[in-house]
Amino acid sequence: MSAQDDNELLTRVGPGTPMGDTLRQYWVPALLRSELPERDGPAIRVRLLGEDLIAFRDSAGRVGMLGDHCPHRGASLFFGRNEEGGLRCVYHGWKYDVDGRCLDMPNEPPESNFRDKIRHRAYPCREAGGIIWAYMGTRTEPPPLPELEFMGVPDNQIMLQKRLQYCNWVQALEGDIDQSHVGFLHSRVADHGPFTAEEAASYDSMERYYKRIDRRPRYSMVDTEYGVMGCATRTAGGDAAYYRVTHFLMPFTTITPPGAEADPSRSIRSWVPMDDESVMVFGISYRPTRPFEEREYQRLKTGAGANWVGEDHFLPATSEPNGRWKPQASKANDYLRDPELQRTGPYTGIQEFWAQDAAMQESMGSIYDRSTEHLGTSDAFIIRTRRRLVDAAKALRDGGVVPPGVDEPEAYRVRSVQVVSPSDVPWMTATRDLIQVVPGTNPGGAALGLLRQV
Amino acid sequence: MSAQDDNELLTRVGPGTPMGDTLRQYWVPALLRSELPERDGPAIRVRLLGEDLIAFRDSAGRVGMLGDHCPHRGASLFFGRNEEGGLRCVYHGWKYDVDGRCLDMPNEPPESNFRDKIRHRAYPCREAGGIIWAYMGTRTEPPPLPELEFMGVPDNQIMLQKRLQYCNWVQALEGDIDQSHVGFLHSRVADHGPFTAEEAASYDSMERYYKRIDRRPRYSMVDTEYGVMGCATRTAGGDAAYYRVTHFLMPFTTITPPGAEADPSRSIRSWVPMDDESVMVFGISYRPTRPFEEREYQRLKTGAGANWVGEDHFLPATSEPNGRWKPQASKANDYLRDPELQRTGPYTGIQEFWAQDAAMQESMGSIYDRSTEHLGTSDAFIIRTRRRLVDAAKALRDGGVVPPGVDEPEAYRVRSVQVVSPSDVPWMTATRDLIQVVPGTNPGGAALGLLRQV
């Protein structure tokens, strides 16, 4: 970053900050629908963009998202009674509906009209794709929800997970659009030894194979309506190129390529700031054309060979917001790194895939000071993404410009892809038909019919 | 509060703050006498009004209250040797008496008169009512102790307990003079169902009965020499009114009504600031006319049906000041709230009476920001109490005016009472004879001879 000011602007998300105002223009993933399973069930704590909120599902099934503190005398509505169309503070019985209206004020004289003067902070919520989305912005009529592909498929074609990370959201997000780290951070020691033909034949993943071949991807990016699309190009042997197309979708979502097989499972992640120093990662896997089979579901859940940690990798739930999504592998235990294992197994000595990322992203500091970094050509996608975020925040702050994608929900209908192509076919040409969501279809990279070449 | 300035002035108690100076005009409950049981026993830590202090009982039985840090080179006197009329720092053997005089300086040359130049911070202490009181003000001759009724009865007529709370003292104090919360926070779910005649007959407490009848008390307050006296009036059926008279006694003491039976046990509480963000609650129960019977004592101690938690509700003692008075039910465990229980049992899902209050008062934030609140008519007593505190602090700061009650110890000879009265008899008339301490008497509310009416 050229200036510390821009780093502040980029990273801070509290109410009234330029980036905070920008994020509040969008719908924000707040909770899994499964976290509020029943009508009139217990309220739960949510921390979003530096705000402490209380979420509940009312008698009619609507989700409410209220400010934590009762507007009367500030007690937490977390302890509230969720009953008959609203959440009732247990201190004096004041009751609020999902819109923040005060429905009852039973300790005040019946003739009082004080009740009508109370309007509690309440954010509209919608449910789609198994996620509860909140709109924390200023429009009376919220914008439409983004039309991400998974939001249009049935529930049994989606698998959702969450994970808490203790650092600023931007450095976490950056880690996910960074292509060149995969060949190191997520590699195994054996990946760096002599490359024999037998070993080459053993690779079961196109991605792992080409990242072994070429650890120095070249980047090319274009700005889009929804954010940034970028391609990491690697040599694929002979006159072939290996293209990986990744999306950054404003304001904090990433799409990385699925497997190369036909009809692959797809992944999206949202890096939602709880506040400036912690981020709630939503991991969304989905199948565009059919339900998950039980064994596929289990494979994702246990994390065996997959890119998400299973539920047994979390600490026991605490009463903190999102307390149940705290990973066991943490800064306090050096992410369960084993220096001995590091000699022969995972490059990091850390077993879990996402703990490898967390170790890097959290060790950068709570809020990474970008004035000390040295970016190379491999960081081009990151540079572009920061610029997109900073520009959007400044345009909103200085000119009231609506940020990219807010009012273009259909722009979010994109997919990522990995393909092997003749190197004289530009990546945008080679992938054009694969990056648009076409309902009922689901080509993998292998659809191009190109074989890998050693 | 009209302004943030007033909230700061109201809540901050450290040395040199306007409210801190005001509180220091009064005698402050510092310890239970039982915490310093023996002469020349171990010194203990005390935190009062933002100051770290060390208390000890010297060879003559006098209580000393010294600054934590030895004036020589700052080591803590907590580790000191309590011997032969003073507390001796173990670092270099300097020794102080209860007045802060340096009695011995055994590492300095015998000809030195340096010892005479040292005067350590020391606060005069007195013992009354089983409590050790400290005077932290500037007068050479402290004011008289307040003449609260319990301070004049024998020890076996008093039961004392303490409890630590992690919030500012004012919001805790406010919770105790707030009458309308009782009908909600401390109620049971059944109290809000249909009110049958059988159920009505089952009420064993006049207070619970009338709070069921009318959850919307009207308030009336008067300023007094000692602070504020207020009455919460409820409909008692027909042309009867149910009056509850409560006192706020400067600077942080409350008296709420005893039971309605004849010769009731009485209660006083002091909400003593340890610092801006923690408060030591002194709970005082006493019997004006006779000793506690063992079963009464046990009932108070175990908290069965009583308004104080038993000793087994505290966490193991730590070396912190007042560490042994930390409640088990705390913010970290959501006050042991059980959402399932909340459907049918306590209105809050929290079993312990005082944990219900703590959940509210602590969840308001460490120091409650009063600029966001919305006070109703039910908060009239709280508004008046704040005003009394703020006015006293400003009058002292700006004009050197001695705060209310400091030099009127006999003003503190008051009682609280609950009565049912014909509604055309004003509450002050109906309760006049009952709110003054008359030694040898102890009428309950039932003394009025009015029967409750459904």
Place this chain on the structure above:
Amino acid sequence: MSAQDDNELLTRVGPGTPMGDTLRQYWVPALLRSELPERDGPAIRVRLLGEDLIAFRDSAGRVGMLGDHCPHRGASLFFGRNEEGGLRCVYHGWKYDVDGRCLDMPNEPPESNFRDKIRHRAYPCREAGGIIWAYMGTRTEPPPLPELEFMGVPDNQIMLQKRLQYCNWVQALEGDIDQSHVGFLHSRVADHGPFTAEEAASYDSMERYYKRIDRRPRYSMVDTEYGVMGCATRTAGGDAAYYRVTHFLMPFTTITPPGAEADPSRSIRSWVPMDDESVMVFGISYRPTRPFEEREYQRLKTGAGANWVGEDHFLPATSEPNGRWKPQASKANDYLRDPELQRTGPYTGIQEFWAQDAAMQESMGSIYDRSTEHLGTSDAFIIRTRRRLVDAAKALRDGGVVPPGVDEPEAYRVRSVQVVSPSDVPWMTATRDLIQVVPGTNPGGAALGLLRQV
């Protein structure tokens, strides 16, 4: 201290502070050699002078000390792979040698010369006396290592230990040059009772004996090339004096006298600031003329009668810098003080010798506020030491003057001693021949041939 400014200047050690700049002129003990035992072994965290560093031993056996954060995108090099002559960041594979040069940048295009532009923060390290020393200053060619006696003897004549203390380094250092505290803090209750001839005969230590006789030492100090030399003089009966000569060696090392027997074991300590609020104490015992015998080694290690706590006195290692050197006796447990024991055993009720010191030094506060202290004649050595430190920092800051001793390594060839002498022989005369390091000799205080007199 005359002014708060001087206290700030004295205590703060971060980069850019006057004292921080001063300390960085010297070689700083950073690690025990045994903490980096093997080539290409795991890197470890070091915190020095407020900086987070990563130390490793490379393939050639050289020790590297790098800034924690990779200059690329800030990930911690703690997780790095130590291989083939450098430490490789696991995020993107950038690799650094002990001089901070970037040896490899495997995720960038081969034609890039970006690698040559990266130079990571790296501090030169040397090994001597079993300790890894770091030079954190600005000279291209570091100054010579100080020639402390132990740095010239074989490894089997040295025993090293470390201990972490949670307070500012200056108040810890002051505790070690403070002679008069020993007769109190480290005494036993029996030392303060009636002094019988039998008891006198029972003293097995000249030091303990004379400190019993006279608890009020008089001080005399001289400034030296390396810092300050001071003598604490006590009455030794008749016309004899007991002299103890102690050194403060810039910037944070102390030498106190060995036992009085012939050929004694000697001790040096360095009070190395990890940051402003924690200090790593290096305890060095050595024998100038012969190896430690196993039983001597065990005696020092278990702390029986010795002045260092054994390894079983430490908490389990954590991943913090120096986490394995945290003493069990800590502020959180009141240093395992037993008030009952304090009546008859150790004067403090604390069993461990160094825990007695830590209790005092840590209870002074994280950074002791010297504006509240009252120094006596017994604090003369402390006053002089502070002055030496503050003057050096101001001279460097204001005039660029190299601090004392930096370029005079041979000035550090000094010993401490305790002697009994005719009182008309000045201490400098009586000890002159004993305070200079003479290789091959090792006289104790008893070498003077003076018998102790009761």
